[in-house]
Every structure is written in structure tokens, then in C-alpha cells.
Amino acid sequence: MEDWNEDYEEALDAFVIWMKDAGYTYYTQKSYLADVRQFLDSLNGKELGAVKKLHVVSFLTSVRERGVSDATRNRKHASVNCFFKALAELELYTVNPAAGIKKSKTEKNREPVYLDESDLQRFLSAVDGKYKDRNLALFILMSYMGLRVGEVHTLNLGDYNVERRTLRVFGKGRKWRNVPVPEDITPFLDRAVEERLTPWRGKEEALFISQKGRRLSIRGIQQIATDTFARFQQELPEAQRRAYSSHKLRHSFATMLLRKGADLRTVQELLGHSSIQTTTVYTHITSREKEEAMSRLQIRMPQL
Structure with missing residues (x-):
């Protein structure tokens, strides 16, 4: 994994502050941060302001090709989307390249497992x-x-x-x-x-x-x-x-x-x-x- 540049560290710190202020649980913060770090690593040092929708789709495609479920792919998308949403609300960046990307279709009609x-x-x-x-x-x-x-x-x-x-x-x-x-x-x-x-x-x-x-x-x-x-x-x-x-x-x-x-x-x-x-x-x-x-x-x- 490449060393994080200062832009990434500032953005990650801001994201953590935003999640804490929004009341996200410790476990949600932990999983979202792990997903976002994985995404940032895929950028190979690219400036966040230069990230396009294509880069987000490319990342989501790569994780799917590694065999993760559609539900996990959608969670990683939600993490990245939340990350850029936070940066926009904190006025660090103005564009959310993760917005508008379609979710993977999960099996909606699967019956829940339960005990009688x-x-x-x-x-x-x-x-x-x-x-x-x-x-x-x-x-x-x-x-x-x-x-x-x-x-x-x-x-x-x-x-x-x-x-x-x-x-x-x-x-x-x-x-x-x-x-x-x-x-x-x-x-x-x-x-x-x-x-x-x-x-x-x-x-x-x-x-x-x-x-x-x-x-x-x-x-x-x-x-x-x-x-x-x-x-x-x-x-x-x-x-x-x-x-x-x-x-x-x-x-x-x-x-x-x-x-x-x-x-x-x-x-x-x-x-x-x-x-x-x-x-x-x-x-x-x-x-x-x-x-x-x-x-x-x-x-x-x-x-x-």
C-alpha cells in the first residue's frame, strides 16, 4: 500500500469528524474507513479533486471481480459516497463522483432465515x-x-x-x-x-x-x-x-x-x-x- 499523501490524511480526518458528529456507531465508522482507505489506495496518489465517476466505478468493478457479494459491493459504494458527501458538506471539495452510480441488484425475494x-x-x-x-x-x-x-x-x-x-x-x-x-x-x-x-x-x-x-x-x-x-x-x-x-x-x-x-x-x-x-x-x-x-x-x- 502506498503512503497516504497529506490530502488523503486531511480528508480522512475530516471524514471521521463528520461521522462522529453525525452519530455513526464505532463499528460503522470502522467499516466505512476501511472501505474508503481501500478506495483511496486504488487511486495511486491521484488528487481527490481530480477523481471522476469512472475511478469509482473502476474500483467497484475491481472489488466485484475479486469475488465479493453484491451486498458488499453496495456497502463499499455507500462508504465512498458517504466520504465524498462529508467532504462536500465540510466544504473541502464540491463534487461527489460516487453520486448517481447504480447499485448492484441483490436478491430481493430471498426468504429470511428464521426459527419457528x-x-x-x-x-x-x-x-x-x-x-x-x-x-x-x-x-x-x-x-x-x-x-x-x-x-x-x-x-x-x-x-x-x-x-x-x-x-x-x-x-x-x-x-x-x-x-x-x-x-x-x-x-x-x-x-x-x-x-x-x-x-x-x-x-x-x-x-x-x-x-x-x-x-x-x-x-x-x-x-x-x-x-x-x-x-x-x-x-x-x-x-x-x-x-x-x-x-x-x-x-x-x-x-x-x-x-x-x-x-x-x-x-x-x-x-x-x-x-x-x-x-x-x-x-x-x-x-x-x-x-x-x-x-x-x-x-x-x-x-x-
């Missing part, structure tokens, strides 16, 4: 170990209240209102939403609060604490989920095991709600989606439901 209610109960039964109460509570928040991994990570003690049985959730786009806590879930949350690990810092407000005494990280939650899903599927032949992850618990929550007759608008609010179009991905129909629908037909065929 019986599988979900078996998964929660697979939660075990020294920190069982904590881990069970965070999985319940994702599977029966629809929280994202990052939202579980940012929860503070003060976000749980015991009297009103509500949870204040800080979601995407720096938006807050209040989610009702079902009565059956309350004992598990109460237990998690009672058994909360002692934080390393006395003023730590995180609801979920790691064994090191810090706020439980997103990566930590994902690893706990990976280990639990492995136990959940350990008796299945390898060919039958599915690629479950912590986010699949949120998929399960949305699927269960819609199957119970909840309207799409309510599910959108509970999930914290800014657009109802995002929520429609959960309106998938399973093969079993298709078979049940077809079995209701009264078929009268002529004799062969």
Missing part, C-alpha cells in the same frame, strides 16, 4: 453456562421483542422501566422507540438485572456486562449466539444444519407476529424500520402453508 416457535423454544433451552441468566435475557430480547444486536449492546439499566414494563431502545438512525415488555418476559429481565455482573467502572450503565467488567460488545453477543446455535444443532447431521446467527432471532420475532395476525404497520414500529418496504420481507409464505392452502381445493378431474 418450537425451534425457538429448543434454542433457548440450549442456553447454558456460567452466564446463563444474562445470555438468556439478551436472546429473549431479540427473539420476543425484535431487538437488533447493536440495540441490545447499547441498552442501559435506565432504559428498562419496571413499573410500566417498557424498554426504551436506541435504534438505527439515532431514533428511540419504546417497546412493551410482555409479562412472560419480565421475570427473565428482572433476573438479568439482579444477577448483573459487577462492572469494572462504577459508573458503567450498561445492562449487559461482560466477564471482563465492560459493556458486552456486539462481537461478544454474536459469539455467544454462534456457540449456542452450535449446541442447538449439534445432534443434526451436518448437511441439515442451517446458517443461523443472532440476527435470525429478530427474523423469527417478525415472522411470529405476522403469523399471529399483527398488521404490517405495527410490526414496522416494533422493529424500528424507517420504511415499511423493509418490513415486507417478513411476509414470506412457507412451503407448509402453501401445501395447506392447496389442500383446501376441491379438485374434480375427469376420469382418465
